[in-house]
Amino acid sequence: MGRYVLRRLLQMIPTLLAVAALIFLIFSVLPGSFAGTMTGGGRRALSPELVAQINAQFGLDKPLPVRFWDYLVRLVQFDLGTSFRTREPVIDLIAARIWPSLQLALAAMTLAVTVGIPLGFLAAMRPGSLLDSVTMIGAVSGLSMPQFWLGLLLMYVFALQLGWLPSFGYGEGRLRNLILPAIALGFAPMALLARTTRAGVLEVMSSDHIRTAMAKGDSPAQMVRWHVVRNAMVLIVTTLGLQIGSLLGQALVIEKLFSWPGLGSLMVDSVAIRDIPVVQGTILVIVLWFLVINVLVDLVYAAIDPRISLR
Amino acid sequence: MSGPLLDIRGLTIGIPNRAGPPLEIVRDLSFDIMPGEVFGLVGESGSGKSASALALMGLNRRPLTTLRGQALYGGQDLLAMPRRSMRKLRGNRISMIFQEPMTALNPLARIGRQIAEMFVLHRGLSWSEARPRAVEALAAVQVPNPEDRARAYPHQLSGGLRQRVMIAMAMACRPDLLIADEPTTALDVTVQAEVLRLIRELCEREGTAVLLISHDLGVIAQMCQRVGVMANGRLLELRDARALFTDPRHPYTRGLLAALPRLGSRATEGRHRLADLDMTIDRNAPDFAATHLIPRGEPA
Incomplete structure (x- = not known):
């Protein structure tokens, strides 16, 4: 298994390089430049000499292939470059933001897992019941509701009207600041998990080995415990993995909305001023997270299902 | 014993229809099975054999419903029994094996664990007490290396071996009646003969009656009284x-x-x-x- 993990980790390198190249390319064809954003809203254009000087300072005057090559050389030494704006190493900027980001993602996922999976299970146990209908209606609305709108709604009700919770900010990591953004971010994955769990459980319940379990004399509770939970988990883990993997990227809107100091808001702010090294760094971290989660999911798969072997 | 082990009277199975009379799949089926007897039910696909067998176990899935009839076992009507009492009979006094050994076992549980379940359910043993009994049950159905096989998962076994595992499970509690629904249809011919012989020998030894369901007249002729x-x-x-x-x-x-x-x-x-x-x-x-x-x- 150690060799398998090592190989999977090595396989990430080409993916990361491709992503790096893509971002590099996109920002080189996008209109606007870092020097251009320094004029303070374009009221007063910088003199061409000054622009050239700024570009030279950050190496932006060199041709694209050369810049890309320099970037790669630094990248393999784990040097993500220096922020144009703050002149700090990108890696330090990211390090400061990664914990709030993970905190938010984990909180959202905990909500999704602890509420979504049990609800889906209960709904599948009694298909067509009131609980089933309510859960599935909730799930569909959860999936179709835009994140930022839910976020605004939560803010309005719980912060503005009721005044129970702060409406924005990190609050030095206090739990009360985490609650609203976590719900806003976790609601859609929760809804999706509830649906997937319900579908997965129903699929398992209709399979032949469940009839065998009934013929053996299992009670419904024994049957679920011994022959349904684990089998349904195989189906649920796929969705769960994809959700966790994409959560850092999805958090962008919620982080901006709640002024949460995570990777997402760092990236958005940096895009606005074309602080390219920071943008590249944050995207790479988000992609890396997705890839790592994927490997973890495959390991979990193999642990649940003996028919899957790690090769 | 003189009376029949199971006496089925007027079993009628169908799909209820709100607008009119139900669509009847099996109508007025009556027969009895004597203790230790091998009784064959033969017919083409769709003749209602399997639905009848599943009805006896209370395992038909909706919309299929038992509409009328009795199945008397030891003075009790299987078709009118509370679910809890029926569960105590299933697998214990009346057990069943199915046509598809490939899918009838839980793919994610070890063979030994699935057989041990019978002893946990019906003999009140703990899992650790049941484990050696499961290995014995595997040995009884002539599975080679029962210790190793008990640790295997279903996908690591051939179809014939899986059907033996199903038989081991069904016979674990020495039932009075084994319902075998097309037990060899999915197996190739040589394995078929072995599995049939195994069912006959085991049931003779334990005095278990068999309700053998098949579309294969050869199998019926070979097995049934x-x-x-x-x-x-x-x-x-x-x-x-x-x-x-x-x-x-x-x-x-x-x-x-x-x-x-x-x-x-x-x-x-x-x-x-x-x-x-x-x-x-x-x-x-x-x-x-x-x-x-x-x-x-x-x-x-």
């Missing part, structure tokens, strides 16, 4: 196996027997078409007389 012939949800003929095969009374049975290809006959030499069964019984006929035979495929 008495045979019921089903078509289109009706029981047409119920006879001693020997009598049925030498002197079939019902024209449908005669047709069924005639449709068997025989080695050495002209039909198997390729110059003639194999005999064909082109009739079935009218589902709604008041009795099973030959006059109610209708061409196959016509709406009943």
Whole structure:
């Protein structure tokens, strides 16, 4: 298994390089430049000499292939470059933001897992019941509701009207600041998990080995415990993995909305001023997270299902 | 013992219909099984054999419902029994094996664990006490290396071995009745013979009666003392196996027997078409007389 993990980790390198190249390319064809954003809203254009000087300072005057090559050389030494704006190493900027980001993602996922999976299970146990209908209606609305709108709604009700919770900010990591953004971010994955769990459980319940379990004399509770939970988990883990993997990227809107100091808001702010090294760094971290989660999911798969072997 | 082990009276299975009378899949099925007897139920696909067997276990899935009838076992009606009492009988006094050994076992649980479940359920053993019993049960169905096999998962076993595992599970609690629904249909011919022999030997040793369901007259002839012939949800003929095969009374049975290809006959030499069964019984006929035979495929 150690060799398998090592190989999977090595396989990430080409993916990361491709992503790096893509971002590099996109920002080189996008209109606007870092020097251009320094004029303070374009009221007063910088003199061409000054622009050239700024570009030279950050190496932006060199041709694209050369810049890309320099970037790669630094990248393999784990040097993500220096922020144009703050002149700090990108890696330090990211390090400061990664914990709030993970905190938010984990909180959202905990909500999704602890509420979504049990609800889906209960709904599948009694298909067509009131609980089933309510859960599935909730799930569909959860999936179709835009994140930022839910976020605004939560803010309005719980912060503005009721005044129970702060409406924005990190609050030095206090739990009360985490609650609203976590719900806003976790609601859609929760809804999706509830649906997937319900579908997965129903699929398992209709399979032949469940009839065998009934013929053996299992009670419904024994049957679920011994022959349904684990089998349904195989189906649920796929969705769960994809959700966790994409959560850092999805958090962008919620982080901006709640002024949460995570990777997402760092990236958005940096895009606005074309602080390219920071943008590249944050995207790479988000992609890396997705890839790592994927490997973890495959390991979990193999642990649940003996028919899957790690090769 | 003198009385029948299981006495089935007027079993009728169908799909309830809100707008009118239910659609009946099996109608007025009556037969009994004596202790230790091998009783065969033969018929073509869709004749209602499996639905009848599942109804006895209370395992038919909606919309299929048992509409009428009794199945008396030790003075109790299986069809009217509370679920809890039925669960105590299932797997314990009456057990069942199915046609598809490939999917009938839980793919994510070890073989030994799945057999041990029987002892945990019906003998009140703990999992650790049940484990060695599961290995013994595997040995009893002549699975080689039972210790190793107990640790294997279903996908690591061949179809024949999986069916042996199913038999080990079904026989674990020494039931009074084993319902075998097409137990060898999914297996190839050599394995078929072994599995049938195993079922017969085990049941003889334990005194377990067998309700053997098959569309294969060869299997029925080899195994059963008495045979019921089903078509289109009706029981047409119920006879001693020997009598049925030498002197079939019902024209449908005669047709069924005639449709068997025989080695050495002209039909198997390729110059003639194999005999064909082109009739079935009218589902709604008041009795099973030959006059109610209708061409196959016509709406009943």
